Amino acid sequence: MKRMKVLVTGSNGLIGSEAVEHFDRQGHEIVGVDNNMRRLFFGAAGDTLWNLERLKGVTKRFTHVALDIRDRTVIEELFRTQRFDLIVHCAAQPSHDKAREIPLPDFEVNALGTINLLEAMRQHSPEAVFVFLSTNKVYGDAPNEIPLVELEKRYDYARVEDFAGIDETCRIDQTMHSLFGASKAAADLVAQEYGRYFHMKVGIFRGGCLTGPAHSGVELHGFLSYMVKVASSGGKYCVFGYKGKQVRDNIHSHDVVRAIEEFAANPRPGEVYNLGGGRANSISVLEAIERIEQVTGRKLDWRYVDEARKGDHICYISNVGKFQSHYPNWKVTRGLDAILEEIIASQRAQLAMHAHAR
Numbered sequence: 002m003k004r005m006k007v008l009v010t011g012s013n014g015l016i017g018s019e020a021v022e023h024f025d026r027q028g029h030e031i032v033g034v035d036n037n038m039r040r041l042f043f044g045a046a047g048d049t050l051w052n053l054e055r056l057k058g059v060t061k062r063f064t065h066v067a068l069d070i071r072d073r074t075v076i077e078e079l080f081r082t083q084r085f086d087l088i089v090h091c092a093a094q095p096s097h098d099k100a101r102e103i104p105l106p107d108f109e110v111n112a113l114g115t116i117n118l119l120e121a122m123r124q125h126s127p128e129a130v131f132v133f134l135s136t137n138k139v140y141g142d143a144p145n146e147i148p149l150v151e152l153e154k155r156y157d158y159a160r161v162e163d164f165a166g167i168d169e170t171c172r173i174d175q176t177m178h179s180l181f182g183a184s185k186a187a188a189d190l191v192a193q194e195y196g197r198y199f200h201m202k203v204g205i206f207r208g209g210c211l212t213g214p215a216h217s218g219v220e221l222h223g224f225l226s227y228m229v230k231v232a233s234s235g236g237k238y239c240v241f242g243y244k245g246k247q248v249r250d251n252i253h254s255h256d257v258v259r260a261i262e263e264f265a266a267n268p269r270p271g272e273v274y275n276l277g278g279g280r281a282n283s284i285s286v287l288e289a290i291e292r293i294e295q296v297t298g299r300k301l302d303w304r305y306v307d308e309a310r311k312g313d314h315i316c317y318i319s320n321v322g323k324f325q326s327h328y329p330n331w332k333v334t335r336g337l338d339a340i341l342e343e344i345i346a347s348q349r350a351q352l353a354m355h356a357h358a359r
């Protein structure tokens with residue numbers, strides 16, 4: 002195996018840290034870029050330094066640099082001084098709702114930060130593979146136009162032909178995205194262009210709900226992780242609109258990184274893929290509450306706010322058929338129960354660590 006030099010942006014975050022661990026385990030050399038901006042976005046609960054410390058302990062060839070991807074000069078310098086084989090770009094302002102309070106930083110991190118990286122790669126490592134973590138919010142609320150049925154605890158697609166979920170042909174314009182969806186769509190299009198126009202090995206993954214034990218879950222981002230946090234350590238969970246019957250498909254960060262690995266081994270320039278847990282890993286908010294109460298053995302204190310988040314999806318299940326047809330070695334390996342167990346175990350360990358530190 003050729004040892005690769007891998008750049009992971011957002012390396013303290015959920016997907017970035019999983020990528021660091023995975024590629025480090027395989028003997029590659031990893032440079033992680035993360036300035037802990039998640040703490041600035043979401044306050045102390047979003048602080049990712051615990052995860053950076055954890056990574057330092059479990060990795061062998063990992064170096065971290067606290068650079069800001071908005072800073073073109075430092076990004077250019079990073080690429081001028083090191084040659085990368087693979088770039089996994091996970092750094093982001095990741096919240097749909099947060100973006101309305103901080104439109105400019107949101108756009109600068111998501112759109113400008115992405116083109117800073119792509120252009121630096123074009124100048125200095127044009128042969129590298131670049132994977133951009135995009136989002137299903139690039140479709141705005143267009144998925145809500147699909148006919149739905151209301152079941153006891155969830156909405157679902159009414160027509161059999163929609164059962165497998167939303168594929169990449171869903172339109173991305175003339176819908177309400179939230180400013181986050183718009184800044185990610187800008188980055189998504191620019192990334193496609195570096196693939197199509199410059200023939201660079203760029204892949205775009207439009208994620209459903211990505212989750213896992215390394216999420217620093219907060220109310221505005223990371224719904225399963227945050228729900229488990231509230232169930233285990235107290236507080237009140239708010240359900241916003243759609244009677245709590247809104248559906249999300251969830252995918253474990255390990256399966257996301259496995260998809261990145263498959264693409265890196267056989268890249269297709271400019272391709273766009275939906276990536277999620279699919280129907281088997283789909284769950285509504287009401288169903289998630291029930292499931293989490295069962296596994297934690299604790300009642301979740303929650304209230305209903307009769308106003309949906311603007312531009313929010315009612316039922317979103319990712320159709321991963323295109324990715325699976327291009328990369329038949331890939332599949333979803335972790336079901337919802339396994340995902341929840343890992344999140345719960347990780348949060349218990351963090352609580353114990355904090356109690357010990359006190």
Ligand SMILES: NC(=O)c1ccc[n+]([C@@H]2O[C@H](COP(=O)([O-])OP(=O)(O)OC[C@H]3O[C@@H](n4cnc5c(N)ncnc54)[C@H](O)[C@@H]3O)[C@@H](O)[C@H]2O)c1
Pocket residue numbers: 010011012013014015016017034035036037038039040049068069070071090091092093094095110114134135136137207208209210211212216217223
């Ligand atoms: N988690 C999800 O449900 C989900 C769903 C769809 C798409 N995505 C996308 O996947 C990617 C990874 O998401 P995640 O859940 O791991 O998010 P995360 O917030 O856990 O990780 C992102 C990391 O980027 C860092 N960061 C933010 N701004 C930065 C900057 N200017 N410079 C350097 N580092 C910066 C943050 O500190 C954080 O550690 C993001 O692009 C996100 O939009 C996530």
